Amino acid sequence: KAGVTQTPRYLIKTRGQQVTLSCSPISGHRSVSWYQQTPGQGLQFLFEYFSETQRNKGNFPGRFSGRQFSNSRSEMNVSTLELGDSALYLCASRGLLDYEQYFGPGTRLTVT
Amino acid sequence: GEDVEQSLFLSVREGDSSVINCTYTDSSSTYLYWYKQEPGAGLQLLTYIFSNMDMKQDQRLTVLLNKKDKHLSLRIADTQTGDSAIYFCAESDTGGFKTIFGAGTRLFVKA
Numbered sequence: 001k002a003g004v005t006q007t008p009r010y011l012i013k014t015r016g017q018q019v020t021l022s023c024s025p026i027s028g029h030r031s032v033s034w035y036q037q038t039p040g041q042g043l044q045f046l047f048e049y050f051s052e053t054q055r056n057k058g059n060f061p062g063r064f065s066g067r068q069f070s071n072s073r074s075e076m077n078v079s080t081l082e083l084g085d086s087a088l089y090l091c092a093s094r095g096l097l098d099y100e101q102y103f104g105p106g107t108r109l110t111v112t
Numbered sequence: 113g114e115d116v117e118q119s120l121f122l123s124v125r126e127g128d129s130s131v132i133n134c135t136y137t138d139s140s141s142t143y144l145y146w147y148k149q150e151p152g153a154g155l156q157l158l159t160y161i162f163s164n165m166d167m168k169q170d171q172r173l174t175v176l177l178n179k180k181d182k183h184l185s186l187r188i189a190d191t192q193t194g195d196s197a198i199y200f201c202a203e204s205d206t207g208g209f210k211t212i213f214g215a216g217t218r219l220f221v222k223a
Contacts, residue, residue: 004154033211043155043200043213056210090154099143099162099204101211103154 002027004093004104012110018079021107025072025093031055032074033101034066037088046089049074078109086111116214118201123220130188132217134201137182141203144177146186149198149216158186158199188219196221 005024013019025032033056034046045058049068068074072093078085088106118134136144142163147155161168161175161184168175174187188195198216 035213042215045210045212048210058210092155099160100157101145102157103147105152105154 004091004102006089006091006104006107008107009105010108010110012112013081014112015081015083017081018077019081019109021076021078021089021091021109023074023076023091023093023104025074025091026095026102029093029095029102030072031094032068032072033092033094034074034076035090035092036060037090037106038086043090046076081111083111085109116201116203116212118199118214118217120215121218121220123222124191125222126191126193128191130186130191130195130219130221132186132188132199132201132219134184134186134214135182136184136201136203136212138203138205138212139182140205141182143204144175144184145200145202145204145211146173146175146184147200147202147213149200151197155200191219191221193221193223195219 007022031050033048037043048056052068063079066076088108090106092101092103094101115137124130145160146158148158149155159170172189176185198218200216201214202211204211
């Protein structure tokens with residue numbers, strides 16, 4: 001079974017731009033969560049989608065948004081990028097066993 | 113609010129046992145996890161334990177949970193150089209919708 005895939009793996013953007021990251025969950029998984037990982041703040045929960053609906057949300061500004069498609073693929077969008085948005089963005093998917101969460105390799109975003 | 117704390121570094125010799133400790137604050141935590149992250153990679157789920165369990169063993173890994181003290185530990189037996197990585201402790205409530213992670217413990221294994 002293929003794992004969680006994220007595209008692109010690396011991205012460089014300029015302050016003020018916007019960016020869209022993509023995540024394809026493990027086949028059959030309907031829940032997708034997004035996390036931001038930085039050296040200073042560690043791993044922080046952004047949001048979670050299940051069956052195209054946002055089910056839970058972390059404490060991030062409205063510039064961070066997401067969506068999920070009917071095939072469970074998810075996208076995360078960050079608008080008006082700031083230098084502090086430079087991070088590794090990780091996506092994770094869950095199947096029927098809610099407590100088992102599998103992570104993708106991440107997208108490393110650098111904002112200059 | 114919820115918080116998960118763990119020491120930042122641990123250094124062991126190859127062949128020794130490693131013990132990584134973690135404390136959490138949320139008494140409603142239902143699931144507790146250990147993840148491993150190697151350089152440039154995502155997080156790998158190593159093992160998990162339910163809050164109604166005291167211990168779980170999986171090959172070289174032993175997880176101990178002291179619910180009264182809200183203390184979780186991961187013991188790696190016969191530690192190998194390939195075990196060098198960052199280990200994250202995490203907790204989530206029933207349903208596991210929102211997972212709170214510790215800052216990670218960087219394990220160095222000396223040959």
